[in-house]
Amino acid sequence: MSAPFLLGKVIDTIYTTGTDTETMAASLTSLCIMLTGVFLVGGAANAARVYLMQSSGQKIVRNLRASIFSSILTQEVAFFDRSRTGELINRLSADTAMVGRSITDNLSDGLRAVAQAAAGVSMMFYVSPSLASFVLLIVPPVAGLAIFYGRYLRSISKRTQDALAQATQLAEERISNMRTVRAFGKELSEVNTYTEKTDQVFSLARKEAVLRAGFFGVTGLSGNIMILSVLYKGGLLMASQHMTVGELSSFLMYTFWVGISIAGLSSFYSELMKGFGAGTRLWELLDRKPEFPLNGQIILLQKTLYGGSEFDDVTFAYPTRSEAPIFQNLSLMVPAGTIMAVVGPSGSGKSTLVSLLLRLYDPDAGMISIDGHDIRDLNPYWLRSHIGTVSQEPVLFSCSIRDNIAYGAVDQEAVTTEDIYRAARVANAYNFIQAFPQGFDTVVGEKGVLLSGGQKQRIAIARALLRVNNPKPPSFFSALDAENEFLVQEALERLMEGRTVVIIAHRLSTIQNANAVAVLDQQRVVECGRHAELLGNRQGLFRKLMEKQAFLQEEQQRALR
Numbered sequence: 076m077s078a079p080f081l082l083g084k085v086i087d088t089i090y091t092t093g094t095d096t097e098t099m100a101a102s103l104t105s106l107c108i109m110l111t112g113v114f115l116v117g118g119a120a121n122a123a124r125v126y127l128m129q130s131s132g133q134k135i136v137r138n139l140r141a142s143i144f145s146s147i148l149t150q151e152v153a154f155f156d157r158s159r160t161g162e163l164i165n166r167l168s169a170d171t172a173m174v175g176r177s178i179t180d181n182l183s184d185g186l187r188a189v190a191q192a193a194a195g196v197s198m199m200f201y202v203s204p205s206l207a208s209f210v211l212l213i214v215p216p217v218a219g220l221a222i223f224y225g226r227y228l229r230s231i232s233k234r235t236q237d238a239l240a241q242a243t244q245l246a247e248e249r250i251s252n253m254r255t256v257r258a259f260g261k262e263l264s265e266v267n268t269y270t271e272k273t274d275q276v277f278s279l280a281r282k283e284a285v286l287r288a289g290f291f292g293v294t295g296l297s298g299n300i301m302i303l304s305v306l307y308k309g310g311l312l313m314a315s316q317h318m319t320v321g322e323l324s325s326f327l328m329y330t331f332w333v334g335i336s337i338a339g340l341s342s343f344y345s346e347l348m349k350g351f352g353a354g355t356r357l358w359e360l361l362d363r364k365p366e367f368p369l370n371g372q373i374i375l376l377q378k379t380l381y382g383g384s385e386f387d388d389v390t391f392a393y394p395t396r397s398e399a400p401i402f403q404n405l406s407l408m409v410p411a412g413t414i415m416a417v418v419g420p421s422g423s424g425k426s427t428l429v430s431l432l433l434r435l436y437d438p439d440a441g442m443i444s445i446d447g448h449d450i451r452d453l454n455p456y457w458l459r460s461h462i463g464t465v466s467q468e469p470v471l472f473s474c475s476i477r478d479n480i481a482y483g484a485v486d487q488e489a490v491t492t493e494d495i496y497r498a499a500r501v502a503n504a505y506n507f508i509q510a511f512p513q514g515f516d517t518v519v520g521e522k523g524v525l526l527s528g529g530q531k532q533r534i535a536i537a538r539a540l541l542r543v544n545n546p547k548p549p550s551f552f553s554a555l556d557a558e559n560e561f562l563v564q565e566a567l568e569r570l571m572e573g574r575t576v577v578i579i580a581h582r583l584s585t586i587q588n589a590n591a592v593a594v595l596d597q598q599r600v601v602e603c604g605r606h607a608e609l610l611g612n613r614q615g616l617f618r619k620l621m622e623k624q625a626f627l628q629e630e631q632q633r634a635l636r
């Protein structure tokens with residue numbers, strides 16, 4: 076900050092008349108030494124500022140990303156029914172990057188501009204108070220304009236991020252379902268839809284560009300007006316002997332500094348407003364509390380969970396469709412150690428029953444209990460650690476088979492290779508995994524796309540085994556019935572042995588292994604009993620469903636012949 080002041084002194088020294096060369100050389104040398112010191116300190120301070128701001132800014136971004144991810148993962152399942160994956164990913168990547176940029180580059184440059192402007196203005200007053208008061212009259216209108224501009228930019232930025240999130244959402248969904256897009260030959264129309272979405276981003280960016288051009292034009296012009304004022308008024312002050320040439324030079328340099336700082340501040344302010352726009356979307360997410368808390372409930376550490384479950388007068392509607400209950404006063408008892416097959420027409424709520432047991436949703440009325448405990452009183456993590464699930468279309472992650480199986484364990488770190496091999500053997504998966512060139516280290520592709528349906532299910536069974544074996548049996552298990560493949564069926568039967576099982580049965584073979592069958596229809600359990608008993612009821616829904624399935628199977632076999 077003292078550099079322009081010292082430079083002014085250098086100029087005054089040069090223009091001082093009557094000084095001999097030796098004295099002038101001595102004065103110039105000491106001024107130049109001082110200036111070198113000032114430049115060195117300034118350079119070092121600048122480097123330190125950039126390093127500190129960048130590293131602490133990046134740390135903030137890292138923490139912000141972790142907090143956002145944690146906030147997303149702890150939301151209730153209904154939140155994900157309403158949200159779009161691509162939008163959430165956009166918040167995690169683009170919005171955090173925007174806030175990060177706003178903090179790192181922008182805040183650092185902004186703080187420097189504030190310091191520089193403040194020091195420059197003070198020095199201008201120090202060098203010439205009358206000239207400073209005259210020149211700085213231009214600052215208030217420019218500041219007013221900046222505030223107006225910033226507000227508008229903030230709203231544009233939020234709209235841009237929203238439009239970008241929609242485009243990302245579309246791209247994410249279509250890319251991850253590329254086979255469907257290709258099968259329906261929709262590549263071109265999808266490209267067009269995506270382009271329309273990015274057009275919205277573009278038109279907002281164009282609005283921002285117009286605004287930015289106008290604003291920067293005005294601030295540039297204001298800077299030039301300041302310089303002209305200094306030259307005009309400063310020239311008059313010099314002519315009336317109220318200012319030296321060195322002082323005018325210093326003042327001019329400070330004016331440049333202040334002008335550049337004000338331009339920097341405007342850009343800082345606009346970037347900050349853009350950061351706020353993206354930040355608003357992040358705070359909304361960070362502020363959002365899960366619908367039911369994940370901690371704080373009873374953990375029955377010493378207790379063995381036998382899995383005897385009861386649905387008592389349960390009424391439930393999905394939060395996204397609150398007007399149409401899936402269950403109305405549904406009651407069902409699953410005694411410990413039994414296999415209960417749940418059947419019913421498509422859409423009758425069989426999978427919903429399992430979601431409620433896992434406490435992915437809470438019923439609107441009634442109670443679900445396991446071993447006599449209302450599941451709302453149990454810690455959901457603990458509850459789920461005793462429940463193994465295998466779904467009809469299991470989802471694997473794009474990592475190795477080893478990691479996919481280990482994912483089932485409550486304590487993933489404690490899983491040994493032997494645990495994984497054992498689970499794979501019981502699940503009839505060991506041989507096919509070992510036949511791959513990379514064995515258990517084979518990476519399965521996104522959602523396990525590189526494996527067949529039956530292979531995925533056997534890996535999913537091994538994963539579920541690791542889960543329910545760790546708290547030691549008897550524990551509890553739920554499944555949607557599996558591929559009609561002998562090896563998968565055998566693995567599933569081994570998994571069910573000695574446990575309480577609720578199985579969503581679509582096939583006759585699955586139902587035959589069950590101790591009891593519950594038939595769902597019209598929002599409740601309409602029949603419940605042993606397989607043979609239910610078949611004996613000629614008017615019953617179970618009998619009709621079985622007859623229909625037997626007929627369909629016959630038709631299929633006839634078509635194959």
Ligand SMILES: Nc1ncnc2c1ncn2[C@@H]1O[C@H](COP(=O)(O)OP(=O)(O)OP(=O)(O)O)[C@@H](O)[C@H]1O
Nearest residue numbers: 156393395396401420421422423424425426427428
């Ligand atoms: N996440 C959800 N949000 C809103 N409604 C849902 C959700 N999941 C399922 N539903 C609705 O709840 C009803 C029951 O669905 P569910 O998947 O439990 O039936 P299901 O008996 O398992 O069907 P299927 O035999 O076809 O697999 C259906 O009408 C379905 O549209």
